[in-house]
Amino acid sequence: MPRGLGEFEQLLLFAVLRLGNHAYGVRIRQEIASQTGKDVAAGAVYTGLDRLQARGFVSSVEAETAPSRGGRRRKYYHLEPEGAQALEATYTNVRSMAEGTLDALHRVASEAESGARR
Amino acid sequence: MSPRPPAVGRALLRLLPRPHRDFVAGDLEEEFFDSVLPRRGRLRADFWFLGQAVRSVASFVIPGRGPDRSGIPSPPLLREARHAVRGLRRNPGFSALAVVTLAVGIGTATSVFSVADAVLLRTVSGVGEPEELATVRFAREKDGSEAPVSLPNLRDLGDASPAVAAIAGYSRAVLQIGADGLRARRAWSQIVTGAYFELLGVRAARGRLFTWQEAESPDGPAVVVLSDAFWRSTFQGDPSAVGRIVRINGLPFTVVGVAPPEFRGLERLDSLDLWVPASQHVALRHGRGIPGWELEGRGAAHFANTVIRLASGEGPDEAQRQLRASMARLVETYPDHNEVYREALPTVDAGIGLAPQDQARLNPILRVLAGLVAVILLVTCANVANLLVLRGIRRGEETALRRALGAARTHLVVQHLAEALFLALPAAILGLGIAVGVNEALWSTGLFPPGVAKHTAIDVRVFAFAAGLGVLTATTFGLLPALLLGGEGRRATLQTGGRSSSRTAVALQGGLSVAQLALTLALVGGGRRSGASTASSRRPVRASHPSATSPCSSRSATRWTPPA
Numbered sequence: 121m122p123r124g125l126g127e128f129e130q131l132l133l134f135a136v137l138r139l140g141n142h143a144y145g146v147r148i149r150q151e152i153a154s155q156t157g158k159d160v161a162a163g164a165v166y167t168g169l170d171r172l173q174a175r176g177f178v179s180s181v182e183a184e185t186a187p188s189r190g191g192r193r194r195k196y197y198h199l200e201p202e203g204a205q206a207l208e209a210t211y212t213n214v215r216s217m218a219e220g221t222l223d224a225l226h227r228v229a230s231e232a233e234s235g236a237r238r
Numbered sequence: 239m240s241p242r243p244p245a246v247g248r249a250l251l252r253l254l255p256r257p258h259r260d261f262v263a264g265d266l267e268e269e270f271f272d273s274v275l276p277r278r279g280r281l282r283a284d285f286w287f288l289g290q291a292v293r294s295v296a297s298f299v300i301p302g303r304g305p306d307r308s309g310i311p312s313p314p315l316l317r318e319a320r321h322a323v324r325g326l327r328r329n330p331g332f333s334a335l336a337v338v339t340l341a342v343g344i345g346t347a348t349s350v351f352s353v354a355d356a357v358l359l360r361t362v363s364g365v366g367e368p369e370e371l372a373t374v375r376f377a378r379e380k381d382g383s384e385a386p387v388s389l390p391n392l393r394d395l396g397d398a399s400p401a402v403a404a405i406a407g408y409s410r411a412v413l414q415i416g417a418d419g420l421r422a423r424r425a426w427s428q429i430v431t432g433a434y435f436e437l438l439g440v441r442a443a444r445g446r447l448f449t450w451q452e453a454e455s456p457d458g459p460a461v462v463v464l465s466d467a468f469w470r471s472t473f474q475g476d477p478s479a480v481g482r483i484v485r486i487n488g489l490p491f492t493v494v495g496v497a498p499p500e501f502r503g504l505e506r507l508d509s510l511d512l513w514v515p516a517s518q519h520v521a522l523r524h525g526r527g528i529p530g531w532e533l534e535g536r537g538a539a540h541f542a543n544t545v546i547r548l549a550s551g552e553g554p555d556e557a558q559r560q561l562r563a564s565m566a567r568l569v570e571t572y573p574d575h576n577e578v579y580r581e582a583l584p585t586v587d588a589g590i591g592l593a594p595q596d597q598a599r600l601n602p603i604l605r606v607l608a609g610l611v612a613v614i615l616l617v618t619c620a621n622v623a624n625l626l627v628l629r630g631i632r633r634g635e636e637t638a639l640r641r642a643l644g645a646a647r648t649h650l651v652v653q654h655l656a657e658a659l660f661l662a663l664p665a666a667i668l669g670l671g672i673a674v675g676v677n678e679a680l681w682s683t684g685l686f687p688p689g690v691a692k693h694t695a696i697d698v699r700v701f702a703f704a705a706g707l708g709v710l711t712a713t714t715f716g717l718l719p720a721l722l723l724g725g726e727g728r729r730a731t732l733q734t735g736g737r738s739s740s741r742t743a744v745a746l747q748g749g750l751s752v753a754q755l756a757l758t759l760a761l762v763g764g765g766r767r768s769g770a771s772t773a774s775s776r777r778p779v780r781a782s783h784p785s786a787t788s789p790c791s792s793r794s795a796t797r798w799t800p801p802a
Binding site (some may be wrong): 163167193 | 254260262265266269272290294295296618
């Protein structure tokens with residue numbers, strides 16, 4: 121059975137999907153930060169996307185640059201059908217498992233939080 | 239001047255593997271200029287860049303540090319590593335102190351390594367099979383002074399010495415170059431004989447190099463080969479520069495080619511701008527037609543430097559023996575011109591990369607620095623070992639409990655080793671930053687020629703050295719306390735809660751403190767002595783051998799001469 125997707129890999133794939141034709145390093149980092157509050161290292165974005173590309177989940181193309189990049193090109197990523205299927209499967213699994221448990225989950229999490237405060 | 243992200247951060251990003259390096263660096267600079275700098279201001283933007291650079295490097299080099307890898311089982315030793323990381327996180331003060339102490343030692347040693355690498359170790363780039371190359375000096379044994387050599391003597395020496403496959407002479411010159419639409423500028427140059435490029439295995443990147451006839455015929459045409467860097471900086475990389483007429487010291491020369499970018503000369507510290515054939519030596523240096531200075535004159539010793547390629551299977555000793563025998567015959571045949579070579583005997587030094595006279599002058603400086611570094615590293619190691627021993631005493635009960643619960647001694651040693659490694663890696667990265675600062679301080683002393691600063695780089699080789707040094711020091715001195723403190727029996731250790739180990743530890747600590755004090759005193763004493771001996775010679779002086787650098791320009795050149 122193929123290996124599933126980790127949390128960070130899901131975030132990367134969702135970011136690439138959300139950004140459409142504008143998915144390159146800076147925008148992917150900013151998208152994850154604005155949606156989740158996670159500050160990801162620029163290097164980690166590429167190591168993560170590298171692994172996903174090796175599995176055929178994303179493809180990449182090098183394209184135009186901007187003056188502030190010192191002449192360096194951008195690398196744009198595109199979500200491949202295999203990546204979309206894997207992401208959909210992982211997300212569906214998580215959603216099925218979560219269904220009907222959210223209230224309980226919230227209660228346990230609140231107890232843990234108030235316990236930590238005491 | 240527009241601001242740039244901090245140099246240390248940019249240097250760190252150069253450690254990333256290609257092709258990721260350019261994308262990560264581009265992303266960070268784009269974000270730095272477009273959003274972080276305008277919103278947070280210079281100082282906070284610099285810290286942001288530095289933090290991102292460190293984390294980006296960490297995500298490539300530290301396994302498990304970066305993005306998650308769900309589904310991959312962790313190997314058993316990784317558990318000890320995680321235990322070690324938790325242990326270090328529980329004592330942030332200890333961890334920070336150990337990292338900073340190690341970083342100072344690693345940074346200083348890395349700085350000296352980066353200089354030694356640039357001056358002594360690095361392979362000369364752009365040269366074919368450099369292991370077959372050697373330099374020849376015509377040096378007097380009594381005082382080491384050297385004599386230049388003429389083209390006819392060079393030819394005869396090469397022909398009569400079978401161990402020498404090819405021989406070339408060259409002399410350095412500072413020339414003035416200008417052209418229509420170009421402002422005249424100074425160019426560091428070499429005037430070379432016909433075999434020069436072929437002997438070194440250099441091919442033209444554009445156009446062509448000199449033909450033998452152009453180089454050695456007295457009426458050869460005035461042609462010039464540019465270095466890649468000079469072609470790019472002065473002619474903006476314009477392909478039509480080849481074939482163009484330029485003026486060198488006021489005389490017209492045709493640009494026939496551009497050397498490949500990796501070839502900058504045959505010494506590591508060279509950054510030559512152009513090469514001119516020997517046929518133009520007389521015109522550039524003395525004006526045409528001065529009797530006795532013709533290129534073909536036996537006594538016209540134009541070439542201060544000689545390089546040879548050894549014949550297949552021959553060594554420098556055999557080449558030297560044959561060259562000396564050949565030179566003895568030339569002295570007998572042409573006593574009027576060659577008398578000087580009765581004493582100035584051909585001396586062959588294997589390899590190229592550093593002029594022997596520079597090597598002789600730089601060696602004592604590097605030896606003093608290496609000695610200081612060794613002592614600083616030992617003090618650092620003793621300090622870290624001391625810290626680890628102290629921590630070992632405090633953790634006696636934890637160790638005793640883990641052993642009583644069945645932890646094998648090897649597991650405890652692995653945990654200590656992992657802790658040492660996790661201290662060493664950030665220390666190596668911080669040490670690189672310190673090395674950059676130490677290098678800047680070294681250049682400001684004036685002890686090194688400008689070429690050293692230009693060619694010294696904190697690159698992958700230097701990072702590998704720093705990381706290796708970090709691992710070596712940390713493992714050596716991380717294991718020592720682990721082995722000594724873990725030496726007690728399982729039952730005795732639990733009963734005494736580690737107190738019997740403490741006696742060993744206190745003795746070890748005392749020994750380490752004495753060693754530290756002695757080393758520090760030696761360092762202070764050594765530093766004062768070396769400081770006094772070099773302080774009097776920190777000034778650039780004129781070249782002691784005018785032939786070594788021919789000041790062909792109207793302004794005579796000064797050449798850096800390091801302290802003897």
